[in-house]
Amino acid sequence: MTMNLAPRTTCFHRVGVAFLYLISLSALAFFFVIQAVFAQVNFTAQARILPSQTEIVDHHNGGFELQLGLSRGVPFQVYTLNDPMRLVLDFSEVSWHELDRDALLAAIPVNTLRAGPLRHGWSRLVFELNIPLAVQTAFMQVDANSQEARLMLKAAPVSEQLFAEVSGAPVSAHIESARNIEAPGEMIRRQRGDRRLVIVLDPGHGGVDPGAEREGLREADLMLDFARALREELVRAGGFDVVLTRTDDSFVSLERRVTIARTSRADLFISLHADTVSEGRATGTTIYTLAKEATDEASALLAERHDREDLLAGVDLSYHDDQVAMVLMDLARRETAPRSTRLAQRLVDMIGQDVGHLYKHPHLEAGFSVLKAPDIPSVLVELGFMNNPADLDRIQSREWARAMTGAIGNAIQVWALEDAAEAQLIRQ
Helix, strand or coil: CCCCCCCCHHHHHHCCCEEECCCCCCCCCCCEEEECCCCCCCCCCCEEECHHHCEEEECCCCCEEEEEEECCCCCEEEEEECCCCEEEEEECCEECCCCCHHHHHHHCCEEEEEEEEEECCEEEEEEEECCCEEEEEEEEEECCCCCCEEEEEEEEECCHHHHHHHCCCCCCCCCCCHHHCCCCCCCCCCCCCCCCEEEEEEECCECCECCCEECCEEHHHHHHHHHHHHHHHHHHHCCEEEEECCCCCCCCCHHHHHHHHHHCCCCEEEEEEEECCCCCCCCCEEEEEECHHHHHHHHHHHHHHCCHHHCECCECCCCCCHHHHHHHHHHHHHHHHHHHHHHHHHHHHHHHHHCCCEEEEEEEEECCHHHCCCCCCEEEEEEEECCCHHHHHHHHCHHHHHHHHHHHHHHHHHHHHHHHHHHHHCCC
């Protein structure tokens, strides 16, 4: 059978499909989004990979061209993410059973390739890059008769600076949108020691994003186990309601993790990770708070990617521009930033006293996305370095986990008392 693979511009117009993509390396964003109604085509079943129509060509400069054969056309989006560098393709919806991962990996210089379900109705293909690449073109050709399709993608090298500037999930991403979660209708009242505290624990990574991997162990699994143990410790201590941003091995976007905390009316947000280093030896636990120089960028990204009513609890910014939103977020951070720093200090004190094995600089600042909620005190805890055998053994040890969860629980209780005492001195 001969396929007519000419781009179906007029047909796509009839069925309500819009391809939104950039084709210049000088553009400020490299993501490609399809939003579809598909009124005349049935996309309820999964598309299958067609191995005979799937190939990848290495350009020998780090770039490549991908042709992905599918049994039917589906909505898709393509974008890049940083830290680590990834090229992400989201589809609604593709079965990966017939994808020859080894053949694709052998053809191009990438670190790893992952594919799997993302959430109901969506799936994901991820290339972990070893050099920064930007997408030059990305489009889908669909045969008018058979409905079989080919995704055509071309990527080329760019500078690390440009890659970092343009990377990020698209604003209109269907996947794990914050719009699926209702934001609270009133401001989060600062705790004054007169009620139970809501603690949101955020086990990092999950699903198609396993995080660091060593000796057959995945950071996503280890952090979920530790989050469950810490939840039990806090519940036993009393006075805390504990919410996990994920309770199984599923993908949760960074934006949604922050929204879950706000919707839960969190008093504290604690993200849990295990670090790795590519060179040298490092060991010990590190506590991160949001870097001061990252606050303006954090506000700008929040204003860009979140629903306007989801930037600050109880404040509807739907009819205000980004400048107003950023000023209000800055005012909120002036209160929460020192509270986050105080929690980091108490964590360093208690972990150092009860557990030990702190990193040489145990309190650091960074621009991690999950620390960017302006109205919730937030810290990120790197429990250890997975590439360090001693740290990896400790992270797997039940005895160490008991000591660490106890130390974190004690730190939160001390912080809560100090925070409440300060709040009572502030005129409400």
